[in-house]
Amino acid sequence: MADLNAYITETRIEGDDDGPLAGKTVAVKDNISTEGVETTCGSKMLEGYTPPYDATVVERLKDAGATINGKANMDEFGMGTTTETSYFGATLNPVDTDRVPGGSSGGSAAAVAAGEADLALGSDTGGSIRAPAAFCGVVGIKPTYGLVSRYGLVAYANSLEQIGPIAPTVEEAAGLLDVLAGPDERDATTVEEGADSNYAAAADGDVAGMTIGIPVELVGGVDESQRLSSANQKSSISGDADEGVVETFWDAIAELEAQGAETVEVSMPSVEKAVAAYYVIAMSEASSNLARFDGTRYGLNVTDVDGAEELADEGNWNEAFAKTREEGFGPEVKRRILLGTFALSAGYHDRYYGKAQDARAWIKQDFDESLSEADVLASPTMPVPPFELGEGLEDPRTMYLADANTVPVNLANLPAISVPAGESDGLPVGMQIIGPKYGEEAIVRAASALE
Ligand code: GLN
Numbered sequence: 001m002a003d004l005n006a007y008i009t010e011t012r013i014e015g016d017d018d019g020p021l022a023g024k025t026v027a028v029k030d031n032i033s034t035e036g037v038e039t040t041c042g043s044k045m046l047e048g049y050t051p052p053y054d055a056t057v058v059e060r061l062k063d064a065g066a067t068i069n070g071k072a073n074m075d076e077f078g079m080g081t082t083t084e085t086s087y088f089g090a091t092l093n094p095v096d097t098d099r100v101p102g103g104s105s106g107g108s109a110a111a112v113a114a115g116e117a118d119l120a121l122g123s124d125t126g127g128s129i130r131a132p133a134a135f136c137g138v139v140g141i142k143p144t145y146g147l148v149s150r151y152g153l154v155a156y157a158n159s160l161e162q163i164g165p166i167a168p169t170v171e172e173a174a175g176l177l178d179v180l181a182g183p184d185e186r187d188a189t190t191v192e193e194g195a196d197s198n199y200a201a202a203a204d205g206d207v208a209g210m211t212i213g214i215p216v217e218l219v220g221g222v223d224e225s226q227r228l229s230s231a232n233q234k235s236s237i238s239g240d241a242d243e244g245v246v247e248t249f250w251d252a253i254a255e256l257e258a259q260g261a262e263t264v265e266v267s268m269p270s271v272e273k274a275v276a277a278y279y280v281i282a283m284s285e286a287s288s289n290l291a292r293f294d295g296t297r298y299g300l301n302v303t304d305v306d307g308a309e310e311l312a313d314e315g316n317w318n319e320a321f322a323k324t325r326e327e328g329f330g331p332e333v334k335r336r337i338l339l340g341t342f343a344l345s346a347g348y349h350d351r352y353y354g355k356a357q358d359a360r361a362w363i364k365q366d367f368d369e370s371l372s373e374a375d376v377l378a379s380p381t382m383p384v385p386p387f388e389l390g391e392g393l394e395d396p397r398t399m400y401l402a403d404a405n406t407v408p409v410n411l412a413n414l415p416a417i418s419v420p421a422g423e424s425d426g427l428p429v430g431m432q433i434i435g436p437k438y439g440e441e442a443i444v445r446a447a448s449a450l451e
Pocket residue numbers: 077078079080081103104123124125126127128129156282403
């Protein structure tokens with residue numbers, strides 16, 4: 001097979017001799033710190049940066065006996081849905097190498113789908129585990145916020161993101177989550193939950209009597225022109241659900257019904273605002289988090305950039321930083337820092353950031369109500385099949401719309417899994433199953449019934 005460019009760095013970090021992951025290779029997304037092994041976040045800004053410590057999840061992998069075989073390619077700082085914004089070049093989808101693997105954890109999902117790693121870690125701020133899992137035909141879990149330590153994860157948008165597993169099967173993904181989950185004194189947002197989990201045991205396929213809610217707004221059930229009131233243009237990759245994807249989704253729902261699950265339609269009008277709210281919040285947090293990359297502390301240094309060193313020598317630090325950031329960040333990252341800084345600035349804060357927080361609260365409420373009528377909720381993971389390489393880079397807004405089904409889950413801090421639901425025109429389609437807070441067992445159980 002062609003070189004998929006799934007890894008930024010190939011390596012071999014051996015874990016303990018025994019443990020639940022002994023003999024397994026794990027690809028680790030390149031925004032997760034590995035002691036002494038380059039961690040770039042897919043950015044020129046961090047080329048050559050080697051962290052002095054391991055992320056908690058990396059320690060847990062080693063303790064569980066895993067071998068880390070590489071740092072997986074990703075959209076720069078996690079900002080993208082295709083892995084094409086990586087400074088190190090796009091990753092190819094092993095199912096069809098003319099197409100993207102999804103993103104931002106595209107290297108992780110491609111490595112698993114191609115058998116280049118047994119398992120992988122991704123991170124999911126707005127869909128970055130689920131999107132590539134769906135596009136590559138593998139399983140990915142975005143855990144409940146606080147279930148998995150973020151210590152050592154290079155932050156993009158802290159209030160939204162979680163590290164999680166990608167694997168060929170639901171049981172293996174759940175087993176990897178068992179290794180990762182549980183409290184960490186170095187991350188104060190973690191909780192006692194997950195300390196003695198056995199999510200793998202929930203992969204028993206027993207959905208008899210389970211109620212599955214289907215939010216009409218996430219299956220193309222509403223007039224799409226209402227979803228983003230500003231999106232009056234149409235394109236092959238607008239937020240509109242693809243017919244083949246929707247058909248495959250309903251076939252998989254019928255399969256779950258045949259196994260004894262009950263389905264109910266639920267309505268979540270708030271999700272129409274989710275993409276807009278997500279991007280305001282994510283960009284605002286990113287603008288603050290990425291301020292630390294100033295050319296003096298990590299990776300790219302003012303001394304590496306033409307003209308920046310002279311400015312620094314003259315004591316002109318602001319301009320030396322600006323020159324380094326201009327050189328080190330790609331266009332998508334720059335766009336987000338600018339927009340996020342704007343959304344937070346005096347005079348505009350209430351108009352954008354404040355409104356987005358209100359929408360976030362409304363979305364949480366809609367999920368609470370829907371999940372009082374159903375054990376889990378289901379939708380297509382992605383409204384469309386994998387894009388062709390290059391298709392999405394031109395218009396960022398249409399690309400953002402592809403996240404319509406995944407971002408509501410992060411805004412509500414809930415757990416969700418993407419499991420292969422079938423194929424449309426030979427391309428994988430993922431089903432997303434969303435659970436209540438700490439409802440990992442329920443989503444694992446429901447997803448395992450589709451295998
Ligand atoms: N595609 C979304 C974004 O670009 C989600 C990315 C992610 O989950 N890291 O922000």
